[in-house]
Amino acid sequence: MRIEHVYPIVESDDFARRFQMRAGGLMWLLGAGASASSGIPTAGEMLWEFKQALYVSQRKVSPKSVEDLTNPAVRSLIQNYISSSGTFPVEGAPDEYAAIFEAAWPSEADRRTYIESRTRGAKPSYGHLALATLLMAEHSKIIWTTNFDDLVDDACAKVFGTTSALTTAGLQAPELARETISGQRWPAQIKLHGDFRFRRLKNTPEELRHQDAQLRHVLIEACQTSGMVVAGYSGRDESVMSTLTEAVKQGSSFPGGLFWLHRGDYPPLPAVISLLTRAAESGIDGGLVTIENFDETTRDLVRLLKGIDTTTLDAVAGERRRWTATPAPAGKKGWPVIRLNALPISVLPSTCRRIVCNIEGHAAVRTAVAAAEVDVLCTRTRAGVLAFGADTDLRAAFEPFGITDFALHPIEPQRLRNETGERGLLRDALSRALAREGGLTIDHRRTTDLLAPSDPKSSEWEELRSIVGKLSGVVEKFPELIWREGVGLRIDWADERPWLLVEPRIVFSGLSDENRFAATDFARERTVKRYNGPLNALVGFWAARLAKGGVPQRALGVSAGVEAVFQLSDATAFSRRIGP
Incomplete structure (x- = not known):
């Protein structure tokens, strides 16, 4: 029997208000997605580039035939080839990224060259500068990251006006991370190794493996006193995910909550679902927060917080590309240059109907509607089941699950x-x-x-x-x-x-x-x-x-x-x- 994980969904505006109240007690964990608007590819995007390189070189085909990696048909073609080889982890497995990166470029020097080429020349985005602004106002104190780039360092240098304000610790100096946190030397950035940068942890010297274990223990300790916001991180690193899971097991973890910011059409990875489910079962506040992107989310957070100097942010926002509404065209010279496809x-x-009952998950809602053979429209949210339809039909579908509230939802x-x-x-x-x-x-x-x-x-x-x-x-x-x-x-x-x-x-x-x-x-x-x-x-x-x-x-x-x-x-x- 298949067991479905159930984890809370937090609406983005709800998350912003919670952050407003708890900002000082929330750490950040940043992944590659937080640097996407700076031009740095995410781990998922790089993984498809690795697969593409293997496909083109081994099949000896024109790169143009699989050039568009956003095309589902192209991805399916490449993935079918990768899967048919029988030599790689299944798609979505925690070690898939490392295995295929090593297969594409067996030399550690070549892998390092690839990463450096993909991060070279990147500049902090609005989101990085907003985060640095939060750090300066002491609304945030600690940033954990698995990223290769120095965008947080550059953003802090610009906002603080100095390169000495941010303390950065990493795998080479886990004791510095512990001393920084215990001595409250804020702001602090701690770089986690993850399972893979240029080499796997299992291939690193024993001393580095020991230091990695120390650094992860520091993370577990920090989770006992602070909540966490995860942004731009897919959850592919088994060592990081196991560390967060261990923190949940410790009890009394994440007192400020655990919020996982997620964007895109696809559901989070199973490791993320498992973590959030375990956290909810342990009574930890938070859940999955669906967002547009890192920049827009940090903009919304800054808007709600008082006493923040947004001088640098305002200047950056003024440089950002944006569109504004224009008046309706009038006269012979007033016709639009571009007609848009928006009505x-x-x-x-x-309003819609809100039904509170003991039903869990979208799949269960769909099953209940099908079983009742009624024509209604429903979705499952944190507030309950939201729906349109005849009241008799909705009651027929959800009465078996013990309705405790049947009201209107604005x-x-x-x-x-x-x-x-x-x-x-x-x-x-x-x-x-x-x-x-x-x-x-x-x-x-x-x-x-x-x-x-x-x-x-x-x-x-x-x-x-x-x-x-x-x-x-x-x-x-x-x-x-x-x-x-x-x-x-x-x-x-x-x-x-x-x-x-x-x-x-x-x-x-x-x-x-x-x-x-x-x-x-x-x-x-x-x-x-x-x-x-x-x-x-x-x-x-x-x-x-x-x-x-x-x-x-x-x-x-x-x-x-x-x-x-x-x-x-x-x-x-x-x-x-x-x-x-």
Whole structure:
């Protein structure tokens, strides 16, 4: 029997308020993701580069054939090759990074050269400077990191105006780390070895292995008196994760809480889930916090804290690229330079149903709804089950789990800035509303829903057919792979309001590992010549089709319960030059 781990989910705004109250009692643990906006690749990104190098060199193929490592089909092709060799750890295993790095470059000198080339020239991001600002104001005191770069050092030098303010200790001097913490010589940065930089711990001299054990013991001791915020760290290092797990086992650990900041569409690694589950079972406050990125998160934290000198931050923020809303075009010279694919959501639900009961996890919620055979929309959050639907249907689904509260839950627009459970529920409801009377089918993805005509041959799609031609068919040599002209939808937040992003897409059914690469090639060939004119016509068609003239659109059509009602504008966002 499979046992599902259950760990708390903390909304990003909730985390910011908790940090405001506990900042001085929270340490930071930084991974490579915290340096991503400085141009340094994450561990996961470097791992794919290692795999790509092995694939190209061993298969003797053109690098261009697997150049786009963001393409799922390319990744699948490379991973199938790596897995078929039978010589590497399974994908996602704790030692996968080290094993494949060593296979790609067996020489430690070559691995060191690679790392130095990927970190050279990087400058502190807004997030690093914000963290240094927190250190200067004594809202944070200790930073632990597995990173190779010196971005925290550089940020502190800029904010403090000196290179002597930050005490840095590492594997070579674990006693300095202990003395710094016991003597409260703040701020302090302690660099952990992890399992792999240029060589594995098992391959280091005995003296260094002993010093690593000392450093990890210092970390365990620090966790007895302080909470921790983990940012940009995937949890791949077995030695670090085992150290944090040991700290949880010690009892009375992380008095300020354990908060794991997580971004991206994929769930955290099993080691992270296990740690957070164990921490929750031990009564430790915190959980997984879904964020946009490190920079935006630290910006939100600084905003809530008083008595901070933000002079350096304000200067950096002024240099950051950003967009602002522009007035509607007027006159012959007022047309936008760029038409954007974002539709304003003029009306969205202000409340949903909140159900508190003894049900755990998204999978259990889906199972309960399926078992009750009811048509409702639900998601599981820290506040409880949030839902739209008829009250009788919702009670039928969740009464078996002992409902203790059945109330309304306010949906605050500001909380939709991040990819939260509420935003996911609204996207599901909006897609349902648009498909319900629009002759569309829905294919739900983690952050995007794919909609396509349910009957592509219907005359109601004649306008779309005039723009792109044929609307559906079968991919050659793959009779099970059916394509349809469609659109991808997701909710985003900009200019302090929600938007529906509309992306014309080719939607496939019958996808598998064997035909995924062919599907990608087909979609690329079909859309590669859609330049400004055709693309403008496509965006215009979908904007008008989905907005329906701004009439209210209902997701479920219920009256006795909580309905999700939306209104869209078909006037897409735009950008233009300021001035003549």
